[in-house]
Amino acid sequence: MNRLSPFNIVSLVVGFAFLYLPIVLLVVYSFNASRLVTVWGGFSTQWYGALWNNQMFLDAAWVTLRVAFVSASAATVLGTLAALALVRYANFRGKLLFSGMIYAPLVMPEVITGLSLLLLFVAVGIDRSFWTIALAHITFSMCFVAVVVQSRLLSFDRSLEEAAQDLGCPPFKAFLLVTLPVIWPAVAAGWMLAFTLSLDDLVIASFTSGPGATTLPMRIYSQVRLGVTPEINAISTILIGVVATGVIAATLVTKRREVRRLRDERLAAEAG
């Protein structure tokens, strides 16, 4: 049953080649000694050195990391609350509007989100800065966190928390001590997703950033429009490497925890 047909094998090979070939070419040519991006001139790491001396890129990278950290953390708190509201409280006034506002940003074109937030900041009279980018990123990424955490909460056995409350544990404490440890992997995944969404965002940041708060994607974008350069290949490779390492490490950790949990459950079942 589990033998793949030739057609399936071709589908896998073609599909994954399509997904990964561009990335592989980008990484390989970031080690190209030649200034011409498409002509191989030998192995070199000179473009990484050039990056290290490019203050503009370093500043932008620092801004981006700070925005991503602040917005991922706030979005995780807000998104987890939103997921709780959606799953736990079946009927509250305006629930339809609430769930609409959770799902709409997931499919909303970024240009519209960016434009509307900018017009809000102008109307209210908030100067655009680091903080306006962070506010914008919190808003759209909290919806992604909410969806990720929601799916985990749906499979959570509510009676555990009710038992704690029957024993006199106040709701907030019950959430902290019983629910949160169980849904933790989803909350962590939500944080990571929010972090990378923020790192990645060009369009919304372009609308909501102020002087002195240029993010790395904005820098890369303005460079890329002028043409392909080896420096951009190098910085792309670093970003890809960092994200891939993070995601793979996170997956391995959750996987190991899962294996341990299954083993514990089996041992408990055998003992019982």
Add this chain to the structure above:
Amino acid sequence: MAQKARAKRARASGEGGAFRALVIAVPYLWLLALFLVPFAIVLKISFSVAAIAQPPYTPVFTFESLSGFLANVRELTLESYLWVAGDALYFDAYLSSLRIAAISTVFALLIGYPLAYAMARAPQGWRPVLLMLIILPFWTSFLIRVYAWIGILRSEGYLNQFLLWTGLISQPLAILNTETAVYIGIVYSYLPFMVLPIYAGLERMDYRLIEAASDLGCPPLRAFWSITLPISIPAVIAGCFLVFIPAVGEFVIPDLLGGSQTLMVGKVLWDEFFANRDWPIASAVAIILLLVLVLPMVAFQRYRERAL
């Protein structure tokens, strides 16, 4: 004893009320202030007059008194909408956005379905790895993945070098800065959105149905056509929505890969805003784009609620 438990529960539910209010109110108010109110402002500005000022539009609403408010309502103008309706450029932009998004969705389905199917039929042990390989590009920068295609599709890019080397072509093909490049970019960027729901749908499917069919003498292709495909239709619909809707408003891909030839409404909005600095027109373009997208979005929301 019973009394004590009841008192405990009453106390808990009292605090539970406060906890509940907090859990709902905080994200709710946040989204109202930073998601819904902004749209009201976009709507307002789309009915305002452009001005050479900072900010570059005449604010028409002040909430000082009711009569002042009503006078302001009378000052609202349809100018921007008439402008957008009167210029064929905008109409063409909406139309070509819808066309490009639709064609890209079809290609994403043609590549994504066989891939998702093969993943779902792969040995159990491979599946988490394959799934991870699908998700991984989604985590790496969107901008960089689009950028990677510039190097491939340029006239002196890797694709042309390869084709010239094999002798399949004698002149480099012009792909970058055409609509073809935009299709490639959109299919590439949104492929995971197509594969994931279809894979999830097919993986859950009960393959004993296929075995039963083949025991009864049904050829594999026919079994696929009359069993597997109908079962996977809801997942296919979800995947198509997830690719189509964001593709309509796409800005980065047409800008970097499509050059000046490709007209898409996301790019038009961006140019109106940043290059022409005409905020009322940009707002009107955004409102109309939203209206164009509302139908598919509502359909998607309905579908989602039914699926959950």
